[in-house]
Amino acid sequence: MAGLGVSCEASFVGELSPMGFTTKQIHAGVSPDPVTGSILTPVYQTTTFVQESVDEYLSKGYSYSRSANPTVRALEKKLSSLEGGFDCTCYSTGMAAIQAVIQASLSGGEHAVVSDVAYGGTYRLCTKIYQRFGVEFTFSDTSDPDAVSAAIKDNTRLILTETPANPNLKCTDIAAISEISRSRGITHAVDNTFLTPFYQRPLELGADIVIHSTTKYFDGHNATVGGAVITKSQDLDEPIRFIQNASGVIMSPWVAWLTLQGCKTLSIRLERQSANAQVIAEFLESHPKVSTVNYPGLASFSQFELASRQAEGFGAMLGFEVHGGVEAGKKLIGALRLCALAENLGSVETLITHPVTMTHADVDKAERDRVGITDSFLRLSVGLEDVEDLIADLSQALDCI
Numbered sequence: 001m002a003g004l005g006v007s008c009e010a011s012f013v014g015e016l017s018p019m020g021f022t023t024k025q026i027h028a029g030v031s032p033d034p035v036t037g038s039i040l041t042p043v044y045q046t047t048t049f050v051q052e053s054v055d056e057y058l059s060k061g062y063s064y065s066r067s068a069n070p071t072v073r074a075l076e077k078k079l080s081s082l083e084g085g086f087d088c089t090c091y092s093t094g095m096a097a098i099q100a101v102i103q104a105s106l107s108g109g110e111h112a113v114v115s116d117v118a119y120g121g122t123y124r125l126c127t128k129i130y131q132r133f134g135v136e137f138t139f140s141d142t143s144d145p146d147a148v149s150a151a152i153k154d155n156t157r158l159i160l161t162e163t164p165a166n167p168n169l170k171c172t173d174i175a176a177i178s179e180i181s182r183s184r185g186i187t188h189a190v191d192n193t194f195l196t197p198f199y200q201r202p203l204e205l206g207a208d209i210v211i212h213s214t215t216k217y218f219d220g221h222n223a224t225v226g227g228a229v230i231t232k233s234q235d236l237d238e239p240i241r242f243i244q245n246a247s248g249v250i251m252s253p254w255v256a257w258l259t260l261q262g263c264k265t266l267s268i269r270l271e272r273q274s275a276n277a278q279v280i281a282e283f284l285e286s287h288p289k290v291s292t293v294n295y296p297g298l299a300s301f302s303q304f305e306l307a308s309r310q311a312e313g314f315g316a317m318l319g320f321e322v323h324g325g326v327e328a329g330k331k332l333i334g335a336l337r338l339c340a341l342a343e344n345l346g347s348v349e350t351l352i353t354h355p356v357t358m359t360h361a362d363v364d365k366a367e368r369d370r371v372g373i374t375d376s377f378l379r380l381s382v383g384l385e386d387v388e389d390l391i392a393d394l395s396q397a398l399d400c401i
């Protein structure tokens with residue numbers, strides 16, 4: 001390549017900076033395969049990696065696919081870049097990602113403060129598993145910084161917040177809680193599944209760790225389950241990476257590859273899905289058969305100001321209740337033709353969920369009542385379909401109740 005100056009040689013485009021989010025979601029973490037030129041990172045479906053010699057063990061960076069795999073590493077680098085983190089570790093599911101954070105942060109006899117409205121599996125993991133190992137949890141209204149301060153004890157090591165929270169979109173002020181955690185030497189981890197770094201970047205707001213169920217918006221196509229933890233520094237990353245390898249709850253190369261493809265359209269999907277959600281939230285709010293609508297982009301949302309301040313968009317998740325309670329809600333679900341009754345969220349298909357019998361069935365009824373997850377609450381994950389078709393479907397179903 002005589003005559004080519006250094007500046008013209010192919011470089012790892014993921015290292016160019018600064019880049020816009022949409023460029024990064026396509027290029028960060030990946031570069032053409034050095035052997036074949038394949039533009040897509042190959043699925044490195046292999047258990048082990050042959051070493052040059054005992055002395056040069058790990059000279060290519062890989063030993064065994066539980067410890068690290070090149071396809072999974074490409075996704076980890078991409079997600080870390082999108083959140084603005086130090087590095088990322090990926091897992092078999094979002095729950096496994098939350099477990100890695102709990103295991104790295106807490107030992108028996110220590111305490112965590114957790115958002116009282118959160119994904120039902122988070123509550124189940126804390127109360128049904130880690131409490132048995134002597135870890136203590138306080139489920140606190142993290143939308144109120146004073147309540148978080150009051151819940152902190154001498155043995156508190158972790159504050160785990162989720163915002164906007166599953167299922168009713170309650171928001172937590174990430175900067176305010178991060179200030180509290182920093183002043184007390186506590187780690188603040190934020191489950192950022194609902195908004196993704198396209199709309200909300202907790203590390204920039206002062207948080208230490210970001211958690212994702214990649215099952216949701218990063219995949220975006222209802223194809224996989226997976227999770228990720230993004231850390232802001234090496235000292236936080238190392239213990240979590242140790243757990244990823246030691247506990248073995250890793251993401252597979254195939255899931256990483258599918259998620260890499262999903263990431264490339266994240267911003268475009270989320271923008272359109274959020275625009276759809278705004279139209280649907282306004283339609284539902286004005287409908288006589290609908291009693292309440294929770295959507296952070298509505299001026300009537302109790303935390304509209306916070307949602308506007310800490311995120312660049314309102315997302316595509318909303319909750320609502322119809323007059324007539326549980327029975328009317330069931331009728332509505334039964335009458336829908338385009339919106340599917342299914343768990344999961346963030347996909348291109350619009351999905352409706354009844355949290356009390358589905359995603360949040362393992363949250364004690366008393367706790368659900370306390371935090372306002374009512375029996376008649378419905379959660380809608382707005383997809384990428386034409387919004388007129390979604391409105392027509394909801395409208396005809398509302399006419400049936």
Ligand SMILES: *Cc1c(COP(=O)(O)O)cnc(C)c1O
Nearest residue numbers: 093094095119166193213215226
């Ligand atoms: C779905 C979800 C999880 C759990 O993720 P899985 O991939 O289903 O294990 C965690 N947090 C939030 C906010 C979720 O929506």
